[in-house]
Every structure is written in C-alpha cells, then in structure tokens.
Amino acid sequence: MKEIKKINSIEELKSTIKDQTLFRQAEQKAVLFVSAGTCGQARGSLKVIEALEKEITAQNLKEKVLVKVTGCHGFCEAEPNIIIQPHNIFYQHVEPKHAKDIISETILNNTVIDALLYTDPISKDSIPKEADIGFYKKQKRIVMGDNALIDPTDILDYMSVNGYSSLSKILDEKTPEAVIETMQKSGLRGRGGAGFPTGKKWAFSRQAKGNPKYIICNADEGDPGAYMDRSLMEGNPHRVLEGMIIGAYAIGAEEGYIYIRDEYPLALQNITKALESAEQMGLLGKNILGTDFNLQLHISKGAGAFVCGEETALIASIEGKIGEPRQRPPYPAVRGLWKRPTNINNVETWATVPVIFANGADWFSNIGTDGSKGTKIFSLVGKINNTGLVEVPMGITLREVIYDIGGGIPEGKEFKAVQTGGPSGGCLPKEHLDLPIDYDSLFQAGSIMGSGGMIVMDENTCMVDVAKYFLNFLRDESCGKCLSCREGTQRMWEIVSSITEGSGKDSDLDLLGQLANAVKDASMCALGQTAANPVLSTIRYFKDEYLAHIRDNKCPAAVCKDLIQYSIISENCTGCLACIKPCPQVAIKGELKQIHILDQNKCIKCGACFEVCNFNAINVE
Amino acid sequence: MINMKINNLDVNAEEGWSILETAKFYGLEIPTLCYNEGLSQFGGCRLCLVEIGEGPGSKLVSSCTYPAEEGLFVRTDTHRVFEARRMMIELMLSVAPGSKVIQDLASKFGVKQMRFTVRNEECILCGLCVRMCAEQMDGHAIGFQNRGHKKKISTPFDMRSEECRLCGGCMYICPACQLRCQGPDADTAICNGCLTLDPSCLDTYDELQCWMYTAGRCGTCVQEKPEKSNSEDNEKTME
Numbered sequence: 001m002k003e004i005k006k007i008n009s010i011e012e013l014k015s016t017i018k019d020q021t022l023f024r025q026a027e028q029k030a031v032l033f034v035s036a037g038t039c040g041q042a043r044g045s046l047k048v049i050e051a052l053e054k055e056i057t058a059q060n061l062k063e064k065v066l067v068k069v070t071g072c073h074g075f076c077e078a079e080p081n082i083i084i085q086p087h088n089i090f091y092q093h094v095e096p097k098h099a100k101d102i103i104s105e106t107i108l109n110n111t112v113i114d115a116l117l118y119t120d121p122i123s124k125d126s127i128p129k130e131a132d133i134g135f136y137k138k139q140k141r142i143v144m145g146d147n148a149l150i151d152p153t154d155i156l157d158y159m160s161v162n163g164y165s166s167l168s169k170i171l172d173e174k175t176p177e178a179v180i181e182t183m184q185k186s187g188l189r190g191r192g193g194a195g196f197p198t199g200k201k202w203a204f205s206r207q208a209k210g211n212p213k214y215i216i217c218n219a220d221e222g223d224p225g226a227y228m229d230r231s232l233m234e235g236n237p238h239r240v241l242e243g244m245i246i247g248a249y250a251i252g253a254e255e256g257y258i259y260i261r262d263e264y265p266l267a268l269q270n271i272t273k274a275l276e277s278a279e280q281m282g283l284l285g286k287n288i289l290g291t292d293f294n295l296q297l298h299i300s301k302g303a304g305a306f307v308c309g310e311e312t313a314l315i316a317s318i319e320g321k322i323g324e325p326r327q328r329p330p331y332p333a334v335r336g337l338w339k340r341p342t343n344i345n346n347v348e349t350w351a352t353v354p355v356i357f358a359n360g361a362d363w364f365s366n367i368g369t370d371g372s373k374g375t376k377i378f379s380l381v382g383k384i385n386n387t388g389l390v391e392v393p394m395g396i397t398l399r400e401v402i403y404d405i406g407g408g409i410p411e412g413k414e415f416k417a418v419q420t421g422g423p424s425g426g427c428l429p430k431e432h433l434d435l436p437i438d439y440d441s442l443f444q445a446g447s448i449m450g451s452g453g454m455i456v457m458d459e460n461t462c463m464v465d466v467a468k469y470f471l472n473f474l475r476d477e478s479c480g481k482c483l484s485c486r487e488g489t490q491r492m493w494e495i496v497s498s499i500t501e502g503s504g505k506d507s508d509l510d511l512l513g514q515l516a517n518a519v520k521d522a523s524m525c526a527l528g529q530t531a532a533n534p535v536l537s538t539i540r541y542f543k544d545e546y547l548a549h550i551r552d553n554k555c556p557a558a559v560c561k562d563l564i565q566y567s568i569i570s571e572n573c574t575g576c577l578a579c580i581k582p583c584p585q586v587a588i589k590g591e592l593k594q595i596h597i598l599d600q601n602k603c604i605k606c607g608a609c610f611e612v613c614n615f616n617a618i619n620v621e
Numbered sequence: 622m623i624n625m626k627i628n629n630l631d632v633n634a635e636e637g638w639s640i641l642e643t644a645k646f647y648g649l650e651i652p653t654l655c656y657n658e659g660l661s662q663f664g665g666c667r668l669c670l671v672e673i674g675e676g677p678g679s680k681l682v683s684s685c686t687y688p689a690e691e692g693l694f695v696r697t698d699t700h701r702v703f704e705a706r707r708m709m710i711e712l713m714l715s716v717a718p719g720s721k722v723i724q725d726l727a728s729k730f731g732v733k734q735m736r737f738t739v740r741n742e743e744c745i746l747c748g749l750c751v752r753m754c755a756e757q758m759d760g761h762a763i764g765f766q767n768r769g770h771k772k773k774i775s776t777p778f779d780m781r782s783e784e785c786r787l788c789g790g791c792m793y794i795c796p797a798c799q800l801r802c803q804g805p806d807a808d809t810a811i812c813n814g815c816l817t818l819d820p821s822c823l824d825t826y827d828e829l830q831c832w833m834y835t836a837g838r839c840g841t842c843v844q845e846k847p848e849k850s851n852s853e854d855n856e857k858t859m860e
Contacts, residue, residue, distance in 0.1 A: 305768060322765060327664055327686035480765070480772030483745065484667045484705075487712040490770040491737050511736050518708035521681045521701065522667045 004155065006282045009290045013168045013283075020160035029066045030107050033083040033148055034094075037072030037234045038227075038266050044095065045080035051096035055103045065107055071235020071270075073148040074389040075135055078118060083130055083148060090130040091116040121385055121407050135386045138404050140367065140375050142355050143348065144228075144391045147235035152270045155277040158238040164283065166357035167242050170249065171291055179250040180206060183353070186361040187373035192218055192309070192346030193421070193450045194526065195372070195439040198353075201343060204333035205251045208341035215248045215256035216337065216344040218314060219271075222261070222306035223422030224473060226453035228377040228389050229347035233260070233267035236351065237274035241297070243350030245283065246357065248295045251343050256295065259314050261302045272299055306423075306477035309451075310525050311336075311344045313479060324479045325525035346451065348377060368394030372438035376449070380406050382456035383413065392437070399433040402456055413458040417541070421450025423470045423477075424530030426537030427463060446537045448530065462559035463542040464549055468496045470534035478527060485528030488519035492535055500560040504550040513539065558620040561605045565621060570595045572617035579609035579618065625693040634689035641669055641684040644697060651697050652706070652726065654713075654796055655747035656685045660756050663748050667709045668726070672696045681705055707732050717743045722796040743798050746772055750791030758790045 007013050032052060036045040049069055056065050073081055078092035082102070089112060091102065098116060105111045117126040118133050127133050150157045158164070170179055184199030205213060217240060221229040233240060240258075248256055258275075260268055275297055278284045286294045300318045307313050308323040315337050317323040336342025352374060356364045365373045372394040378401065380390050385407030392401060398418060402408070409415050417427040420437075426447030428435065435441050439449050457466065471493040480486040492515055495508050516532035516539075523529050539546060548554050555563040568588075575593040587603045590596030598609070610618045623634040627644055634643040639662065644651050655666040664686035671684045673695050681702060684695075696702070707730055713723050715737035723745070726732075746765075751774060754760040762785035766773050776782040792798065 307768065323768075327683070327688075329688060329690070475770045476768075478769045480746065480768045480770070481663075481665050481748075482667055483665060483709055483712060486746065486770065486772060487716065491712065491715070494738065507736075514704075515708060518705045522670055522705040522709060524664055524667075524683065524686070 004277055004280045007289060008282065010168050010172045013164060013289055017159045017162060017165050020156050021162060024160035029064055031066045031068055031085045033068050033070050035073040035079060035081050036069045037231055039072055039076045040079045043079040047096045048080050048094050051099035055099045059103060068151055070150060071147045071152050072231040074144060076388040077386050089128050090118060092118050134407060135388065135405055138400060139391050140393045141391045142375055143351050144377055144389065152235050152237055153273050155238055155281060162358065163238055164242055166354040167245055170246055170357060171289055176206065176250045176252060179246065182361045186356045186364045188352055188356060189372060189439060190346060191348035191376065195449060198345060198349055201333060202247065202250050205341050205343040208334050210341045212255055212340060213251055213253040214337045214340055214342040215244060215251060215253045216342060217244055217258040217350055218309060218344055218346045219258055219260035220302045220309040220314060221451060222309050223451055223453045225381045225455050226379045226422055226451050228379055228452055230264050230267045231389055232347050232351050233271050237271040239351045239354055240347055241274055241278055243353035245295060246353050247343065249293055254294045256297045257300045257318055258297060259300045259302055259318060261304050263304050307479040307527055310527060315342065324481045327524060369436065369438045371440050376452055378452045378454045380454050383409055383458040384456040385410050394438045395436045397434050397436055409458045416459050416461055417457045417463065419455040421448035422453045423473050424448060424533055425450050426533045427466060427541065429541040446540055460557055462555050462557040463538045463545050464496060464500050465559045467534045467538045468500055471496055474531045482523045482528055484519050484522035485531055488515055489531050491515060499546065499549050501562045502553045506550060508550065509539065509546060564605060566598060566603055566605060566609065567619045568596055568598050569617050569619050572615050574615050578612050582608040582612050623689045623691050625689060627695045628697055638689045639685055640671060640687050640689055640695055643689045644684065649697060651684050653685060655749060657749060660752040662686050666747050668706060670702050670705055672699045672702050706730060711735055713745050716740050717745050717797040719743060720797040744774060745797050746774065747796060749794045750774065753790045753794045758788050760784050760786060763791060
C-alpha cells in the first residue's frame, strides 16, 4: 500500500495526479486485472487471486507480474474474469487451477490459452480481446469503464487514471455558479429514476435560503435485479466521492451523507475506505486544498427498506425517524435534512459528474438523444445469454441491448417481454423491441427508466405470475402510510393471486384496472404512484394471458401450479426410470422398459420429471 | 397572503396553510378521516384528495398535507377525485365494515358495492391514536410497527407500556373501533342505510350526487372548462 500524504494546495494535487498517470504509463510489469466485485467473489475470484499470487511467488516473478484486484468489470456471465495487460487478453471463467498456466504460458511465453477465451455464442469464434466481444462492442463505458483498471481501495490508483483532476480544475478555475451552469448545459438527468435535470436541482439548492446545506448520496439501491450502484461503489468509490465534492462546492454545502444499504458489505467497506483516504489526503475536511471550502461526509447505513430510496423517506431515515415519505412540496432542495436545504442525487448521477467536467458539457450532451443525454448503466438480467452491467448511450434500442450486447435469449427460446425500471416499471412486449431507451419513450410505452434494471423474460414466463411477484414485493415494501398504496397493493396481489390459482372472475380485470388507477392517482410518493405499473402494463400488453387464466383455467406458459398438470406421454416413454428417482413425492411408478405412470393425487407439480426426461415424454399443460 | 383558486373561486390563504385549511376557511367541504385540527397532519387516509393543476398535468394530492401555493388551481369535486375517493372508501370498508364513520362515508359517497374479501380488522391505520397519544397526551405509548401489509399499531415490543396512563385518548379519537354501525343491515359489509345523508357537489351535474340537481346549481360547483363569458356571468350572479 502506497503511503497517503496530505495535499495542501491545488497545484500539489495536480502534480500528484500527473505523477500517478506517468507512473501508470511507465508500468513495466505485466498486470493481471482480476474482477472481484461481489459477483466475482461469489464465483470464486478470491481463490483465483490467492492461487495467482502463490504461483507468482513460487516462480519468483514478483518483480515482473502484478495482480490487481479490481471491482466488477460488468460481464457477470464471464466471472471470474481476468484482463491481462499489456498483452490485452480477456480470460473468462478462470479457476484456481488455471493460475499456473496463465503465469507460465501467457505471461512468460506469450501464448494464449484458448480454453479460457470467450466464445461467441453464434459464430463460435474464440475472441482474445475484450473490445472485440459482442457484449462490450456497442457499449460506451464512460462512467463504468475505469472499474476494470483500478484498485478501488487505493486513492492514488484512481488518480493514475486522471481521478480528482475534475475537482482540481474546478477549485482552481470555476465559481460555484459556473459549475452549475456547466451541469445545466450538459443536460444530465438524475439516474435514480425520476430523471429530474441535475443542474436544475443543484441550482434550486444553491438558491435556497438556509444554513447549513446538505448533500446526500442515495445508495439505497433496492430494485430486485439492479446492482449498478453497488458495482460503482465497489469498483470506483472515489469517482462517487469526487462527484459529491464537486456538488457540495457548487451548492455551498459543508456536510453530506452517503445513505447506503447494509446489505452491500463490500460497497460499504470500499466507500468507507475511500472516505478515509480522501480525508487523509485533505480532499475532505476543513480548508480543502488550501481553499476556504470545507466538506464533511458521513456514512449512514440503511436497513434495507425499499421505500427509503424515496428521497423524503431517506431523509427521515437519516434523521432517525420511521422511513416514511412525506408530502412534497416543500422539496428537499428547500426543506430537507434537519429542515435545511438538501440536495440528493443517486450514486450513478454523482459518478457521472467528474466525467462531465473532465470532458466538457458539450462532449457529454453530444451523447444520447434530445431529451436524455449521456449514457446509462443497465443491469441486464433474466433470460439472457450475457448477464451483466451494460453502459450504453441513451437512445439505443431495446433490441440492440438485448440481442447485440446481451447475445439474445438462451437455448434459442423466444423473447416475450422485458421489464424495465424495477418493481415500479412495466413489462414491454416484442412490439416495443425497437423502442429507443430514453426517459420519455419508456414512459410513453407504459414503463419507466427507473434506476436501470432490465429483466428479460422468455416464452416460459407467465406474465400474470410476474405481476404477482412484483405486487408481492410492493405489498411488503410499501411504507404503509397511504391507504391507497398499503391496501391497494395488498388487494391487487390478492386478486392476481386468485387468478393464478384458477379462481379468477371476468370482473376481476375491470376491478384490477379501477383499483390500479386509484392507487396510481391517490398515493403520495412515487412508490405508490408507480405501484400499479406491473399490473397496468401486463394487462395492456398481455390481456389474453389473463383471459386464458380466467376463462380457460389455463396458464399458457405452464408456470402457475394450480392450473397445470404433468402427465406421461405413453408413446414417447421408453421406460428408462430416469424420472422416478428425482420425484420427491414418489408419484411416478414403473419398471424398466415399461411405460411409467404418474399419480396425479401425489404430484406437487415441481417439474423435476420434466427436467430429467430425455425423450419429451412428460407433458405439461 | 397567497392567492389561489379553489373550484374557480379566488381565495386567499395565509402563509403556512394547507389546501384543506384554506378550503375550510371558505366553507368548502372536503371529507377527511385521518385529519384532526388538534394534531399534526398525516395524509394517510387519502380521503381529502383534491385535483390540482389543469389539463393533462393535473394530479391528485391530499389537501391536508399539500401547502397552499401562489397561483394554485384546485378542484375539490371532480370525477377523478370521486373515483379515487370511492375506491379508498371501498378499501376501508373491506377492512373495517363495522365502523359507523366509514359506513356513513360509504353512504355519503354512493359506494354501493364492496368487491374485496372482508377482513374485519377494524384498524385502518389512520394514525389518529398514535398522534393523539404523542402530541396531546404526551404519552408516546403507541406507535407504528413494520411496513406494508404487515404494518400495525402497537406498544413497543407488544408489551404493556409503562408510558400508557390509560387515559383512553386513543379510543376516544378512533374512527373505526368505537361507533358501531346501527343501520338496518349492520352485519353486512355494506350498509348504505344513510344513503340520503348530505351529498356533496360535483363539478358537473350528476343527479345521483347533486341534491340541488332539480332546483339548479348551489353556486359552488363549476362545470369543466367554463367558457370565459359564462364564468364572468357566474361571478356576477354570485355577487
């Protein structure tokens, strides 16, 4: 670990950054960048790192090879993955047993290990370079890109990729007003969900009367299947901090909070570490870099309530009250934390700020569409070949993200819908695949951008079941203050559940529609106002599926257990006995080379027999 | 002094007033349940919904929590407000059908069906008792627990609270557990025994809702998008 010295002036910071960038360029060693975010660690990257280091010591190569533990590279499907520089090779699914080969073959002999390369699912070609992989080709990784290059626990490493240069530039040259003007010109909109123009928000907070003012980083990412904020805090916490310092300078805040959920241990650890290093270096605290600008940041841990991502609930939670939203106006910019003007931005928004100042507002506003500028990180999950975090310019179509970057649907199945915007978002069908991804287009189609969750569903997904899943999430996570949201989500869940159980009535759809509209209209905060989206969008695009459940008592995707039946097709059954053992209910009887018999009274519809049958002899309907 | 419009009437509000307080000052009725003058505002029952703004950007807000703002355009009795309000009452009924307060609201707003499974819980989580205990009795003996559908009101750790002085303030203010509905069909989920009770005005004529329908307008209700000359005439008549 390099020693952290306090920096006393802007000039000194500039020269440190310069030294560090030169230091990186002059790097003579071969560097192995191992992704070790939460996802990488879950797939065993820590063991890989251990094995690599052991191998390096064994071969006495410490002077020549460096293992760098980085945050998430984004390509979760390929975890644990390693990028080797200067060879520029991308290895995926690395296991500890490969360590020896990587060191002796690739590093020492310069030969590529074919078995560890990424294979294109369509052309079956092995691709050695990261940039040539379909997953990365169409991405524009201006915010997330550095994740793969730096050690998140080392502030100097962040400086070696020009980190904190935006801050030094701003403190040296710009007035707070000029900073806000640049932000407004850049057209950046909040990445947390609502898409409010960030520059405007800052301007409101700056103009608001009251002292002290506060800034807050909303790191309470709660959408199921969304983890871009976690990845940024794990992989590049200093970029988030730099954004916050710039924001505080622009607004005139001297104190701030990072509200982070406690379920993100690694992110919490890295951001805490980053905060400490920044304080030691003098980038936080009193008289930052010899100027009269002071900023103190604190970390506040959330207990995992989804509703605390709503800004007024988040403020209540920091204040130690129940995490319940309150009426806006007054907006936090006027009356926020401890009743003082407060500016809240999401992690991704803060992390985008330094990028804008490093490259200019014009450069940023040239990316994206008229109404939505820049790039957005999406977490592409569900039934998709390349699961991972993708950063794409606004205005790219859903088709490009799902097929070109995501590599399409596994096992050649058909695409059915994509759910954007988390539990409050909507499901968009095939007809909308060519929809450009931006705040306004998604809203018009009945969904929202949200914080950037993107769950892909294939033909085996039942849309009524999807609506039920999200309603169940929302009835748990509603704060329960508004009757409309608390009772509304509960009742909608009851109705949808009864439909999936086969006791739905024709009038249910009407009632659902009315109730959904009332919940949307009558609730106080964004959670309630969007809670009806999963129901409304599935009814809008997949009404026939609801009708099949209600009228024919059938689940077309064969998901809803009460509406399906497993049976053995006697023509196909070879009597192989394969399905008998996995059946937990001992519902299948039969002898070798005799057609098996399934006892419907015992069957619990777990589908285990269906999974193992190699002869398509199990029928589901 | 804040200038704004409620139901097309020019009204003035003091700094710090809510829409509800302003409307009350001018004698315009907005139904409430979780609101009480002696307690802090809560905004949980969503009965006092009003529509603010015009055109596609208009939205519903709870008038007890929304502050009076300069130039605000408020309508208290539009169809959209009524639809949402009726649904809120239906939801409340499904939880606490025995409450006279809620049955009366159902009668008043013409809620004639209850399409959800009755739960008979009797608490609609309006929070009046919690605020009464904390703010008027300085007791802080009860509070909310959990969130979402598991939310309930109780003492800390569900144990006998040492703070509780058995003053009964919570029971006194409760709209659900005290007054029982004594209507002809008190046992059914929906009674509607008092259907003719004090109907309120709509912004468009509705024979079911406006009790002055046959006699003409009472003056407070407004037709949607009134033409300029018409509204001028109205103002003259009202003067």
